[in-house]
Amino acid sequence: MTTEGLVPITRDYLARYYDKYPLPPIPDGVTALAARLRALSAELAAASPFSPEEEHLEQEASGVPAHKIDENMWKNREQMEEILFLLNKSRRPVALQQKSTLEDAEIVSTLDDCETKLKEMLKKLEQFQLKNADNVFNTVMTYMPQDFRGTLIRQQRERSERNKQAEVDAVVSSGGSIHDRYALLWKQQMDRRVQLAQLGSATGVYKTLVRYLVGVPQVLLDFIRQINDANGPMEVQRERYGPAxxxxxxxxxxVRLYLHLSLARYGQKKIGKDDIAVLQQAVVIYTEEFGKFTTFIGEVFVNAPFFISAEDAGADSRKNDEYRETIIPAGKTHEVILSVEAVNSYIAWDFSLQQGALSTLLCAGLDDCSSVCVFRVTVGGFLHEGID
Incomplete structure (x- = not known):
């Protein structure tokens, strides 16, 4: 796909794009329900003081959410899992497990309904995040030259994702908590951002891979370098859609705070009908509104422009002056010395004869900390390659 004459999106241009997609307002009842649940939690705390864990939950519930949209997505996913953990039938108070009274049975029915709705929403959110990650990666790859470089980057991503999953599995198998797992998942998400920014910065061996060999548009490198900047174009998304x-x-x-407190104190004070109704209403409106939000955001983001014309941006497009072509006469040697800044990287060269009769790819993995890598190529009937 050509990017000639294009530049990365600007904040002003993206803001005009989002003007076309106003987010339906969140019902006022959402804020009121959150306040009501926190008031109920305070009443429970007055009867039985908070434990250190509960104190932490109260501080988080009364605090300010993270600014980044994707960090909030992960936080919501974590909270849904924590709530489902509380709602697991085997962990409910004995009176609820046994449905000792008609009142207990009614509460169990309400909790079961909440559990069903949250399970459905959690599954939708997981699919949303997977789809969103694939969309970003595939968009970047669309503009990459369709040769070995794209293949190597895809292989690197697959290997990286396998390693990340192995890290998560290790946390689970060692008895790590839901919070431990999500702390790791968010760290991994930040690592993905760093890797993307490194590709855009094109430093070290990666620079040799994507730029020295020619064909990766500068506009793409500019885009992926700035996409996650705190004050970059994506800040417009946060300002526009973050508050909801x-x-x-x-x-x-x-919801999590109140459910934790009410179940932990169920033996001392059963949940009142009005209180359980507030909880149920909160879960219903939360899952409905969160489902609407993810659907809306998914449609807006997937259609959002990444590149625009220089004229639209009010700036001159940058030309890629990284092109470097070397013709090696028969019997001559061509030497290039490259700086190596990271292990587990690749250096790749694409060779072809003028007649187009032969094309050979040399790809070398760097698994040590050598600071210099030298390629020597002699052309004379055959291609000879080596690494020192």
Whole structure:
């Protein structure tokens, strides 16, 4: 796909694009329900003081949500899992497990309904995040030259994702908590951002891979370098759509806090009919509104422009002056010395004869910390390659 004459999106241009997609307002009842649940939690705390864990939950529920949209998405996913952990039938108070009274049975029915809705929403969110990650990666790869470089980057991503999953599995098998797992998942998400920025910065061996060999448009490198900047174009998304998400984050935190406290104190004080109704209403409106939000955001983001014309941006497009072609006469040697800044990287060269009769790829993995890598190629009937 050509990027000639294009530049990365600007904040102003993206803001005009989002003007076409106003987010339907979150119902006022969301904030009111979060406040009501926190008030109920305070009443429970007055009867029985918070434990250190509960104190932490209360501080988080009363705090300010993270600014980044994807960090809030992970926080909501974590809270849904924590709530489902509380709602697991085997962990409910004995009176609820046995449905000792009609009142207990009614509460169990309500909790089961909440559990079903949250399970469905959690599954939708997981699919949303997977789809969103694939969309970003595939968009970048669309503009990459369709040769070995794209293949190597895809292989690197697959290997990286396998390693990340192995890290998560290790946390689970060692008895790590839900919070431990999500702390790791968020760290891994930040690592993905760093890797993307490194590709855009094109430093070290990666620079040799994607730029020295020619064909990767500068506009793509500019885009992926700035996409995650705190004050970059994506900040417009946070300003435009963040407040609604923050409101939903506050609600799910309030739901978890109240449910934790009410179940932990069920032997001392059963949940009143009005209180369980508030909880059920909160879960219903949360799952409905969060589902609407993810659907809306998914449609807006997938259609959002990444590149625009220089004229639209009000700037001159940058030309890729990294092109370097070397013709090696028969019997001559061509030597290039490259700086190596990272292990587990690749250096790749694509050779072809003028007649086009032969094309050979040399790809070398760097698994040590050597600071210099030298390629020597002599052309004279055959291609000879070596690494020193």
């Amino acid at each position: 998400l923050y409101t939903l984050t506050k609600l799910v935190l309030a």
